[in-house]
Amino acid sequence: MENNMSSVGTPERPLCVAIIGAGPSGFYAAEALLKAPGLTVRVDLYDRLPTPFGLVRGGVAPDHQKIKSVTAVYEKLASDPRLRFFGGVRLGQDIKIEDLRARYDQVVYAVGCESDRKMGIPGEDLNGSFSATEFVGWYNGHPDHRHRTFDLSCENVAVVGIGNVAMDVTRLLACDPERLAKTDIADYALEALRKSKVKTVWLLGRRGPAEAAYSPVEIEEFGKLEGCDLVIKPEEAVVTEVSHLEKADANDKKKVAYVQEHAKKGEGTQGRKIRLRYCVSPVEIVGEGGKIKAVKLEKNKLVDDGKGGAKCVGIKEYETIPAGLILRSVGYRGIPIPGVAFDEKSGHIPHVDGRVTVDGAHLPGEYVVGWAKRGPSGLIGTNRADSVLTVQSMLADLKAGKLPSGVVDTAPESAPKLLNERGVAVVSYAQWKKIDELERSRGAAQGKIREKFTKIEDMVAALSVAA
Ligand code: NAP
Numbered sequence: 001m002e003n004n005m006s007s008v009g010t011p012e013r014p015l016c017v018a019i020i021g022a023g024p025s026g027f028y029a030a031e032a033l034l035k036a037p038g039l040t041v042r043v044d045l046y047d048r049l050p051t052p053f054g055l056v057r058g059g060v061a062p063d064h065q066k067i068k069s070v071t072a073v074y075e076k077l078a079s080d081p082r083l084r085f086f087g088g089v090r091l092g093q094d095i096k097i098e099d100l101r102a103r104y105d106q107v108v109y110a111v112g113c114e115s116d117r118k119m120g121i122p123g124e125d126l127n128g129s130f131s132a133t134e135f136v137g138w139y140n141g142h143p144d145h146r147h148r149t150f151d152l153s154c155e156n157v158a159v160v161g162i163g164n165v166a167m168d169v170t171r172l173l174a175c176d177p178e179r180l181a182k183t184d185i186a187d188y189a190l191e192a193l194r195k196s197k198v199k200t201v202w203l204l205g206r207r208g209p210a211e212a213a214y215s216p217v218e219i220e221e222f223g224k225l226e227g228c229d230l231v232i233k234p235e236e237a238v239v240t241e242v243s244h245l246e247k248a249d250a251n252d253k254k255k256v257a258y259v260q261e262h263a264k265k266g267e268g269t270q271g272r273k274i275r276l277r278y279c280v281s282p283v284e285i286v287g288e289g290g291k292i293k294a295v296k297l298e299k300n301k302l303v304d305d306g307k308g309g310a311k312c313v314g315i316k317e318y319e320t321i322p323a324g325l326i327l328r329s330v331g332y333r334g335i336p337i338p339g340v341a342f343d344e345k346s347g348h349i350p351h352v353d354g355r356v357t358v359d360g361a362h363l364p365g366e367y368v369v370g371w372a373k374r375g376p377s378g379l380i381g382t383n384r385a386d387s388v389l390t391v392q393s394m395l396a397d398l399k400a401g402k403l404p405s406g407v408v409d410t411a412p413e414s415a416p417k418l419l420n421e422r423g424v425a426v427v428s429y430a431q432w433k434k435i436d437e438l439e440r441s442r443g444a445a446q447g448k449i450r451e452k453f454t455k456i457e458d459m460v461a462a463l464s465v466a467a
Contacts, residue, residue, distance in 0.1 A: 008105055009398055014040040014082075016410040017394075018104040020091050022047035023054020024380050025370025026110030027074040028387035030083055036395055043083045044104070044415060046095070049143065050087040050427035050459045051435065052078070054112060056380065057452075058142040061168040062183035063175070065449065070380055078429050086419070087427030088456070094424040095415070097339035102408050103415050106365050106394050109340060109349055109356070110387075113332035113371040117347075119160065123285025124328075128292035132159070132169045132329035139172055139193075141186035141454035152196035154324020158295045160282055162205035163213035166329035171221065174201045174228045174274050184443065184450040200273045202295075202321050206281045206312045208236075208302055209259045210243035215379075216254045222274055223258070229268030236278040237263040242302050242310040281314060285326055295323045332376035340366075348375050354390025355397070365404035367394055425460055434466050435459050 009015040017033060019026045022045050030043045051057060053071050060067045077083060089095055091111075100107050116131035118124060128151060137145030157173055159166050172180070177193040185193075205212055212219075222230040237259045239245050245256060259276070267273075277297075284296040297319050300312035333347035341358045343350040349368040350357045356366035369387045371377075378386075397403065419426050427435075435453065442451035453459045 006401070008403060009039050009041065011040045013410075014042045015106065015398060016104045016407075017041060017043045017106045017108065018100050018415075019043060019045045019108045019110055020047075020100075021054060021110035021112060021370070021372070022052035022085065022087070023110060023112055023370065024056060024070070024074075025112070025372075025383040025387050026054070026108070027052075027077055028384045029108050029110060029369045029391055031073075031077050031384075032388045032391035033394070034077065034080055034082055036391065039395070039398075041082060042412065044086055045078075045083060046086045046089045046091065048088070048090040050432065050456060052085060052087065052429075052432060058140045059136055060140075060380075061136075061172060062139065062180055062185035063171070064168075065183060067380065085427075085429035085432065086415070087429075087432055088425055088460075089419060092338045094419060094422060097337075099415070099418060101365065101404060101406055103410060103418075104365075105398075105403050105407055105410070106367060108390065108394075109337070109366070109368045109372050110370050111334070111337065111349075111372045113334045113347065113376045115333045115335050115347075116328070117331045117333050119282060119328055119330060121282055121284055123287055123292070126285055126287040126292050127290050128287075128324060129285055129326045129328070132161070132165050132327045133332060135169050135327050136165065139185055139189035141184075141189070141452040143454060143456050146186065146188070146454040150192065151325060152192055152198055155197055155199045156202065156322040156324060157198050157200070158202045158204060158282070158321065158323040158326045159329055160204050160326065161213075161329035161331070162203060162276070163329060163331070164215055164218055165332075166203060166327075167214045167218040167222070169327055169329060170201045170203050170274055171218075171225065173198055174222075174272050175225050176227045179226070182448050184439075184448065184452060186454055187446075187451060188454075198325075199271065200275055202323065203274055203276045204280055204282060204295075204297065205276070205278045206300055207310060208239060208243060208278045209256045210239045210245045210248060210252060211302075211310055212255055212259075212278075214255070216251055216258065219255055219258055222276075223262055225274075227270050228272040228274060229265075229270045230262055230274050230276060231267055232259050232263040232276050233278075234260075234263040240302060240310075242304045244308060244310075247308070279312060280319075281312065282326075283314070283318070285323075286320065292324060292326055293322070294320045295326060296320050332371065334372055346375060348372050354393045364397070364402055365407075427459070427463070431463050434463060438462050438466065
């Protein structure tokens with residue numbers, strides 16, 4: 001079959017789209033396509049895992065179940081017969097880019113940012129130094145991270161960065177584990193947290209309270225944790241003119257007011273502490289016998305960044321805090337996919353208006369959404385508007401006849417047949433629903449919302465038993 005471009009998107013010849021990645025941005029791209037007026041479209045949603053929902057399943061903290069309820073929207077989309085789910089299909093291994101280019105008019109990368117940034121300081125590779133990505137994946141039962149072990153026999157843990165991911169890992173380490181007992185936290189993680197000896201979590205921000213990346217609700221949640229005090233040094237909870245707080249939005253002003261008020265409370269009386277520090281940067285992770293013992297911090301001052309904000313500069317005053325474990329939470333980064341454009345510097349897929357570019361020129365038929373497009377920023381809902389923008393570019397290209405020329409086989413059975421020939425055990429949406437049902441009943445047996453399968457082979461085995 002060859003493209004007669006003017007007929008693509010009609011009942012005679014539906015627009016065929018592959019979306020790679022079944023997280024929020026992938027689902028929102030599918031939604032925008034399915035809702036496009038006058039368009040006849042077929043969307044195949046691929047994920048390397050047998051399970052959909054990306055970071056909603058593997059990233060959102062188990063004590064934030066309300067955020068996870070967004071999956072109801074994705075469930076509804078998945079019930080549309082024009083959308084098919086192909087779980088357990090790895091791009092670059094099970095299916096190649098060339099296979100997709102031959103079968104779909106448009107390919108959308110919704111692959112997120114699966115790796116993390118490094119701090120680039122001595123000691124970062126010592127035993128006991130991890131990324132928050134690894135810790136989050138571990139407690140959420142992500143198959144990539146379920147095997148990790150974190151030594152929680154130490155009393156002090158350092159978390160670097162003060163974004164919402166840092167808030168999640170800090171809260172999970174500092175809270176009473178019984179508050180997680182009924183959630184979908186992985187059973188081994190709950191067990192490890194129950195045995196944890198951690199008493200203090202040092203939460204380290206390199207800039208001040210006016211620059212903090214966390215949301216107001218996250219910092220306020222710390223103040224309400226049972227068995228734990230949020231401790232802030234009043235002398236660090238200050239704002240100077242370089243922060244231009246007067247121009248800040250209501251959220252930022254609220255965060256500053258909260259920490260300044262909270263700083264007055266002092267040490268508190270609870271057994272565990274979150275010591276939130278501002279204007280400090282780790283400059284060295286200090287080890288003993290190959291294992292982390294402490295973190296050396298340099299104090300920072302804030303100076304005008306020339307862009308209306310504040311940047312930090314070290315002032316050569318140092319202190320050392322104890323830590324047996326360090327989790328860096330300084331932002332995520334994309335991983336290059338073989339055959340797909342990637343900008344090493346920014347860590348995501350280069351694009352203009354969601355159109356993937358190579359050396360600045362648009363690669364016909366290839367698009368990007370979500371964190372893979374704009375980097376790791378924004379809340380789940382941010383991805384909806386972002387995906388709509390990319391779909392607008394896709395539809396404009398369709399209208400202008402700017403479709404790739406190498407599409408040769410858009411038959412609905414073409415991709416499943418190819419995967420079948422390669423022996424790929426594709427998980428359909430109906431099969432995912434079976435996994436979902438089994439996880440919920442495993443959870444119910446333990447008084448939990450869900451007990452996840454954390455190994456892909458266990459999911460596949462459970463499906464064959466259930467078949
Ligand atoms: P983020 O919001 O970008 O925060 C990164 C933090 O790391 C910032 O505090 C940043 O400080 C700091 N940092 C960067 N480089 C550093 C370095 N070399 N040394 C010390 N600190 C450094 O990233 P994130 O926390 O990974 O979150 C990613 C996105 O997911 C965000 O949009 C977040 O809101 C969202 N998210 C939301 C939730 C939720 O709604 N509950 C939960 C998790 C994640 P500077 O500000 O100084 O650069």
